[in-house]
Amino acid sequence: MSTTAEAVSTATSPIAVEVEQVSKIYPGGVEALHDMTIQFPKGQLTSLLGPSGCGKTTLLKIIAGLLPLTTGRVTVNGVEVTGPGEERAFVFQDFALMPWASVLRNAAFGLELRGVPKSERNAIAEKYIEAVGLKGYENLYPHELSGGMRQRVGLARALAVDADVLLMDEPFSAVDEQTRRKFQEDLLDVIKEEGKTFIFVTHSIEEAVYVSHSIALLLPRPSRVSEIIRPDIDRSISPDAIRRDPVYLDIVERIWQGLRSYVE
Amino acid sequence: MKIFGIKIPMMASLIFWAILWEIVGQLELSILLPPFSHIIIRLVEIVPTKMFMDAFLVTAQCFLAGIAIAITLGIPIGVLMGRSIVIDRMLLPWVNMFLSAPLTALVPVLMTLFGFGMKTIILTTVLFAIWIIVLDARAGVKNITPSLIDMAKSFQASYWQAFTKVYVWAALPEILAGMRLGCIRAVKGVIIGQLLVSVVGFGRLFELYSSNFLMEHMWALLFVLFFFAFILAEGLGLLERKFEYYAAERH
Ligand SMILES: Nc1ncnc2c1ncn2[C@@H]1O[C@H](COP(=O)(O)OP(=O)(O)OP(=O)(O)O)[C@@H](O)[C@H]1O
Ligand SMILES: [Mg+2]
Numbered sequence: 001m002s003t004t005a006e007a008v009s010t011a012t013s014p015i016a017v018e019v020e021q022v023s024k025i026y027p028g029g030v031e032a033l034h035d036m037t038i039q040f041p042k043g044q045l046t047s048l049l050g051p052s053g054c055g056k057t058t059l060l061k062i063i064a065g066l067l068p069l070t071t072g073r074v075t076v077n078g079v080e081v082t083g084p085g086e087e088r089a090f091v092f093q094d095f096a097l098m099p100w101a102s103v104l105r106n107a108a109f110g111l112e113l114r115g116v117p118k119s120e121r122n123a124i125a126e127k128y129i130e131a132v133g134l135k136g137y138e139n140l141y142p143h144e145l146s147g148g149m150r151q152r153v154g155l156a157r158a159l160a161v162d163a164d165v166l167l168m169d170e171p172f173s174a175v176d177e178q179t180r181r182k183f184q185e186d187l188l189d190v191i192k193e194e195g196k197t198f199i200f201v202t203h204s205i206e207e208a209v210y211v212s213h214s215i216a217l218l219l220p221r222p223s224r225v226s227e228i229i230r231p232d233i234d235r236s237i238s239p240d241a242i243r244r245d246p247v248y249l250d251i252v253e254r255i256w257q258g259l260r261s262y263v264e
Numbered sequence: 265m266k267i268f269g270i271k272i273p274m275m276a277s278l279i280f281w282a283i284l285w286e287i288v289g290q291l292e293l294s295i296l297l298p299p300f301s302h303i304i305i306r307l308v309e310i311v312p313t314k315m316f317m318d319a320f321l322v323t324a325q326c327f328l329a330g331i332a333i334a335i336t337l338g339i340p341i342g343v344l345m346g347r348s349i350v351i352d353r354m355l356l357p358w359v360n361m362f363l364s365a366p367l368t369a370l371v372p373v374l375m376t377l378f379g380f381g382m383k384t385i386i387l388t389t390v391l392f393a394i395w396i397i398v399l400d401a402r403a404g405v406k407n408i409t410p411s412l413i414d415m416a417k418s419f420q421a422s423y424w425q426a427f428t429k430v431y432v433w434a435a436l437p438e439i440l441a442g443m444r445l446g447c448i449r450a451v452k453g454v455i456i457g458q459l460l461v462s463v464v465g466f467g468r469l470f471e472l473y474s475s476n477f478l479m480e481h482m483w484a485l486l487f488v489l490f491f492f493a494f495i496l497a498e499g500l501g502l503l504e505r506k507f508e509y510y511a512a513e514r515h
Contacts, residue, residue: 112429
């Protein structure tokens with residue numbers, strides 16, 4: 001848990017994404033975010049957890065540069081965000097694959113838009129298709145894949161552009177529980193190997209605790225950060241052992257107690 | 265269709281109507297209705313003539329030029345309308361008006377502006393075809409899953425890249441439907457244009473046949489035109505169905 005030693009280590013680890021006093025008021029007058037400040041350390045996975053409609057997607061889209069903010073400032077690697085950028089990639093909840101393009105072309109699409117020559121981008125895409133466990137499916141089309149496989153393509157596409165920051169909006173919500181677990185395990189491998197910064201929106205407390213270095217609990221709209229929790233779980237043990245680990249179960253319970261007040 | 269347990273193809277009903285036509289025609293009730301067989305004989309006779317071929321070529325040229333213009337202008341306009349509220353507000357009333365307007369009445373105006381030639385016919389064709397193409401492309405773009413647009417943006421697609429690599433493809437089912445309907449309207453446009461201009465292509469033939477009461481020729485000509493219009497629409501329908509698999513995928 002959030003021991004002093006931990007706190008010190010966060011303070012010293014470099015910050016990849018910094019959200020400073022960001023407010024967002026939608027044209028209709030809905031205030032989705034209010035004066036939100038949060039930092040995302042480099043090379044770590046931070047989950048955003050909070051009640052439905054609290055502004056998680058809004059925050060993610062603002063960081064992605066897909067949505068203008070009303071007041072405040074977002075910086076990525078010290079540079080202020082004014083729009084989408086090469087150093088960020090988005091993984092969409094509904095996958096956002098192009099149904100007319102093969103798995104390979106979909107995975108290589110970010111590179112295609114950047115003008116990377118075909119043979120080069122295909123080689124890179126193939127590498128990531130393999131990394132997400134879809135080797136052999138390169139020439140299929142999205143409608144021939146299951147939901148879990150489609151999201152893997154979405155993940156491969158985001159990884160292929162080699163962005164520093166990956167923004168994931170409930171990436172596993174459209175897949176079944178078994179696939180989801182497998183996916184979470186794979187994600188842990190990807191995080192370890194890639195050394196990228198992940199910002200991860202989820203509705204599942206278990207999922208957040210399982211995959212995250214830190215979890216930001218958000219208040220209901222207009223949203224601010226209520227608490228940052230750092231699950232200090234020994235990830236060297238097997239996935240099943242983690243899921244039975246008392247520390248893991250404790251944190252899940254604590255977060256549930258924290259969120260419960262809003263639900264009721 | 266099945267009669268007495270025997271499978272009868274859809275086209276069989278056409279044979280029934282042809283026989284009925286033949287009987288009525290043989291009764292010589294009206295000069296307007298010559299027997300079916302005479303029309304077919306006449307058709308075989310006039311189609312290979314130079315006059316017919318020339319008329320056909322002119323028509324085909326006008327049609328292809330017209331539909332090409334309608335498509336190359338219509339799709340980008342439709343996509344722009346689908347993506348930009350301002351452009352949509354500005355153009356939509358006009359597009360809707362022209363879609364339902366009696367465009368035939370505009371042809372005389374075009375004639376005074378552009379003369380009695382191919383130019384007027386091509387413009388008539390464009391005028392008939394373009395609006396439905398615009399509207400369908402617009403509808404297609406409005407239907408694109410928002411996340412696909414965000415996806416293109418998040419990878420910093422230029423407007424041109426987004427248009428050619430995402431929007432047009434994502435809206436393809438609707439765009440193809442618009443092109444098919446546009447083609448059908450273009451056939452009307454090219455024929456009406458020629459009839460009114462009446463000194464070029466099939467218009468001249470129609471003029472010639474009708475002023476000389478050559479009813480068999482008239483019908484033969486009509487058959488040819490109907491046949492081509494039908495083949496065209498069916499061909500485009502087939503193409504459209506090839507892309508249906510992902511129309512259902514998008515939502
Ligand atoms: N385009 C928009 N225009 C107006 N209001 C919006 C818009 N998008 C979202 N909102 C509002 O902003 C608030 C936050 O929305 P957001 O989608 O960010 O929530 P969320 O935390 O992602 O919710 P969920 O967990 O259900 O996905 C909601 O109350 C929503 O109604
Ligand atoms: Mg959301």
